Amino acid sequence: MKVTFLKTLALSSLVSGAAWAQSSAAELKEEARSIFLTSCAASCHNKAVSPRLTDASGDVDFNAVKLNAARIIARVQDASMPPRRAPASQQITAAQRETLLQYVKSLQTDTPDNAGLPLASLRLASGFNIEVFAKAEGARSLAVHPEGIVFVGTGGFSNVDPNGRVHAIVPTSSGRKVIALAWNLDNPNGVALQGNDLYVAEQTRVIRFKDAVGWVKANVGKNLGKTSAPFTTVYSGLPDQPTHSWKYLGFGPDGKLYLNIGAPCNICLPDRDTYATIMRMNADGSNLETVARGVRNTVGFTWHPETREMWFTDNGRDQLGDNLPPDELNRLTADGQDFGYPYCHAKTISDPTYGKNQDCRSDAFTKPEVELGAHVAALGLTFYQGSMFPAAYQNAVFIAEHGSWNSSRKNGYRLSVVQFKQDAEGKTVATYQPFIAGWLNDANQTNWGRPVDVKNYVDGSLLLSDDQTGAIYRVTYTTP
Template sequence: MPSYPPLTRLALAVFAAGSFVVSPIASTDEHEPAWAQGRAAELGNSPLSPHAIPLTITPEEDIPLDHLRMPDGFSAEIWAHGMPGARMMALGDEGTLFVGTRGIGRVYAVMDNGDEREHTVLAEGLTQPNGIAFHDGSLYVAAINRIFRYDDIESHLAQGEDIPEPEELTEAFGLPDDEHHGWKFLAFGPDDRLYVPVGAPCNGCEVDPDTHATIHSFEADGSDMRIEARGVRNTVGFDFHPETSELWFTDNNQDWIGEHGPGDELNRLGEPGEHFGFPVCHSVGIIDPELGDTGACDDKTPPAAVTDPHSAPLGMRFYTGEMFPEEYRNAIFIARRGSWNRTLSVGYDVLVAKLSEDGLRADLSPFMVGLLDTRENSFSGRPVDVLQMPDGALLVSDEQNGAIYRISYEPPDYVE
């Protein structure tokens, strides 16, 4: 087996210690919600289920800023708030921050006026418009069943004009509209192509390898589709290495196999078309109990790092700024939304992944914590995305509180 970093080795050790239990999969009930698919018959009365996200504004005084803890020298402030369901972020050329959502169906535009930020609802009534990207002056928005392009959007916002109807690109991209894992993440690569994931339309099932559980790329107009990666169950965050241009992405592994496995993943795409295992192989060499056979993992690409099962690593970005200490240069910050499919919660934080010297693996460690109270097994916030600002500060979106934090750094003054 390849040499893995400490957190990955820990995950494997826990798995091997017997804390992983495979149960027979319950028969599919068409009346059950999608998240319950694959739940064992004996778990039919399990209290585990996804946590509801507030769809109303969280007052600023109720946002748990004082809960946040980071390494010495780092501090956090509330950069923007009042945006229920705030998730994925994209920065415009003129400094406008665009924010996607899921359940509330909105896209926000946040204008920075110096000492304060003002936001407006750019679009609403969409079906889970999670995916947003900004490119060549245009904002791209991906809902589950539609894709739009808003041209010259910052100019209209700056002048206080009504936003023109966007250009609809749905037919050009031709993506499936399954709701289960159908919310999108968008990013333009160094090749100026738009990268779009298509999640598995299930918890665990056989899929068409040319359609689902894939990462596609397109020309900006939706033409020339290519499949970049296969066997990717549900990625909701990726970025490109600032030096090698390699695609790195998070992936959320299968529910209901066990509370302590399989671990969620950070992956590196070495060559176009690589297969990352779903649905027959999970995490590091874990053969699916229902769909996998002996040797199912032999030709699959293992993750670069494995994190806690069900912790929901989502948005991630390479850090290239100069504000943070040198040790963070070209490291990856990863927002973990937090678990629901395990009794003792994990996640609700931001990790930092520092790459190995050969650039093939990563060590994961905590960076921003405090939103999870392990004593009470409760949480007060859910980080979903991270974004580097031009000054080197890091923004973190909190879906639970509809807020965006700004993390900055100043060298601490040590008393001798």
């Protein structure tokens, strides 16, 4: 009888304890929901800023919270969170910080393979595979060294790495290691290599890390804290504009360093001729000059491996509806070409405000080679140059589409490909189609990733960055 009573008492205690634990977890989640809605989502991470932490109904998207757990923890621990521009009503207390940390950390206990990312939901053509190559918070622009070291810029639309780092992924005998080359930079989005030197574009300046390759190889695996590699300023005084302020960098076949200066608005007539341009300078920062005008906002350019002409993406303006205007894939054939902004968009679309007295069909404005999807936010691009993929992909243009932010139905969130073929009359015809899709669930309009830049890797694969998850993916091909 006594044993039965003790068993009953123990069982009762277990049930009571389990119920208490479930209640406590539920209460913690509700407290976290309230904080997210009044602070994080209200000030930034709604439909306008990546990573988006709310769903279509405006409630907290807890799947998005889990996927971005590491970034959220780092942001909550940052003393400047929420951003100083947030109103007082959206600031959080020390107790609320602890609640968020406790809840978000509880989501990290069951991380599966592939860094916890649902790669199985991605759709690829037969024979192609995708895996997580490495993770680096806020991964955006990529620069690949012949030794296989990959430098990773951060920043962009929402400053996705609040620590302002530039990362390096270094192959070692015990696997790939990630090291921070620099800390506390101002949106260090653009990265470009010249030999072993790394050039980095912040919002208003370009800096140079001499022998960055040697530095990361010597320091990988060390506990450096927040020590940055030494650097010098190459060029300062780039415009500190309110929008489209992040820069992309690339060395052209001429040895010059190219960068973009976006339009300081959605649509306007810029008040200085350096806005809405692509520019270039010598590697030492001298002789800055404009090479293309009328470019609203390019965050990706490259050079054709045979013709050596520059090709670049351009993001179309907003607020003309879901279907207008298309983003663009452009080709620069001569210095000084004008690509239409703010008067004309895509091939023949006249802007309702600034294009009334312009002939958008005229040769005064250079037309895009390919009209891409509207609002897909086409960013980084590369001509495939490896030997791993089938021959049909040689010199094809792969384009990372970051995804729309203000369309009623989301668009983009994929890696697309443009291939060029000869038709029956010998004319070159371009085909444009998705190559990898699935970061966006079209049915419920939620996304778990946002592609940013794509580069050829030394083994013939492609690398693709994703600033929402911090993943750098490796795309390979195996004969089916």
